Structures are given as C-alpha cells and as structure tokens.
Amino acid sequence: MTRSFGRLGQGLGAALILFATGAQAADPPSRAAAMAAADAAAGLPVAPETGPVCATPPPSGEKLAGDMKLASEGHSVEFSNAGGGDALVKMRHAATSKLAASFYLRSMEEVTVEGVPDGTYRIQYAFGPALAPDCKSFTRIIRARELPEVDDMQTQVIETDDQTEVKRTSVSYELSVTETANVKPISIDAAAFNAE
Numbered sequence: 001m002t003r004s005f006g007r008l009g010q011g012l013g014a015a016l017i018l019f020a021t022g023a024q025a026a027d028p029p030s031r032a033a034a035m036a037a038a039d040a041a042a043g044l045p046v047a048p049e050t051g052p053v054c055a056t057p058p059p060s061g062e063k064l065a066g067d068m069k070l071a072s073e074g075h076s077v078e079f080s081n082a083g084g085g086d087a088l089v090k091m092r093h094a095a096t097s098k099l100a101a102s103f104y105l106r107s108m109e110e111v112t113v114e115g116v117p118d119g120t121y122r123i124q125y126a127f128g129p130a131l132a133p134d135c136k137s138f139t140r141i142i143r144a145r146e147l148p149e150v151d152d153m154q155t156q157v158i159e160t161d162d163q164t165e166v167k168r169t170s171v172s173y174e175l176s177v178t179e180t181a182n183v184k185p186i187s188i189d190a191a192a193f194n195a196e
Contacts, residue, residue, distance in 0.1 A: 051139060054131035058104050061111030064136035066101035070115035075153040078172040079103065080110035085127045087175050088138060090193065094120040094150040099196050102136065118154050123147045125175055126193050137194060144193035145185035
C-alpha cells in the first residue's frame with residue numbers, strides 16, 4: 001500500500017507571507033522565517049541555517065529517539081522523501097501519542113524500517129532547514145503534518161493442515177510537494193510534533 005503525504009503547496013506560503021507582512025516592523029526575524037517557509041513550501045531551496053546546527057547529521061533511517069524496539073522480524077514501513085527539503089518522520093503510539101520512533105530522512109532519499117513490532121501507530125512528519133545541535137530535532141520547523149488515519153499493524157498467523165503462514169503489514173509513505181496526493185495530511189503545530 002502506498003500513501004502520499006500530500007501537498008506542501010502554496011497555501012502555507014501565502015498564509016505565512018500575510019502573517020509576516022502584518023508583523024514586519026515589529027519582528028524582522030519572523031518575516032525572514034516566513035519567507036524561507038514560503039520558499040520551502042513552493043519547493044525552492046532552503047537557505048542554510050546561520051545558528052548552531054548538528055555537527056554530524058545521522059544517515060537517513062537511523063532511529064533518533066522513541067521507545068520502539070525493532071526486532072529481527074516484524075512489520076515494515078518505507079518512507080520516501082520526494083523533495084521539499086530534509087524531513088523528520090515520527091511514529092507515535094496511537095492510543096497515547098507517546099513517541100515510538102523518529103527518523104531523519106534527507107531530501108530525495110528513502111528508507112525502509114524493518115522489524116516494527118505489533119501496534120497501532122500514527123505517522124507524523126516535518127520539514128526543516130537543518131538539524132539542531134542535538135541531531136534529533138530541527139533548528140525550526142517549516143511545516144509539520146500527520147496522517148489522518150492510524151496504521152494498525154498486527155501479525156496474523158494462519159494455520160492449515162499443510163502449513164503455518166505468518167502475515168505482517170508492509171506500508172509505504174511518500175513525502176511529496178506534488179498535488180497528486182491520495183491522502184490529505186493534517187497540519188499540526190511544532191509543539192505537537194516535537195513532543196516526546
């Protein structure tokens with residue numbers, strides 16, 4: 001099953017530009033951040049971060065945080081970043097919103113997470129200009145979203161006279177700025193995304 005994360009279209013950029021225009025005299029850094037966010041939402045390159053950043057960014061797919069213990073066998077989840085900048089992807093326990101796992105995913109790269117244990121998970125993702133010094137969060141979030149539906153991943157064991165069959169879930173997600181998304185994600189604020 002392939003699900004597309006949706007469009008990072010011009011709506012956010014327009015909203016941020018209008019917000020920044022109202023605050024330009026009082027808060028020039030917010031205007032700059034809004035302009036950078038609008039550029040990112042339009043798929044333009046993000047200007048490099050000028051403050052402290054992660055000295056050695058992790059490779060795409062390395063688990064950064066969360067209580068999920070990956071096993072040698074389990075479900076698989078593929079994440080593909082089709083552009084729009086580097087991303088952080090989070091899997092949360094649907095019942096508690098507690099962080100199960102987070103992963104860094106560079107632009108135009110993909111990763112498959114193997115050995116995901118049984119559970120019901122909510123997927124969130126965010127784009128940002130650079131990883132912060134802790135190397136597991138962004139210096140700032142340009143856009144954060146979550147998928148409207150949860151993934152219920154349960155191992156099924158089917159016994160017959162001849163064999164035992166074990167079925168596990170395999171899903172695929174694409175982070176994309178195109179307008180061809182088949183799943184419409186929900187915008188969330190940075191605090192909700194950054195929560196442990």
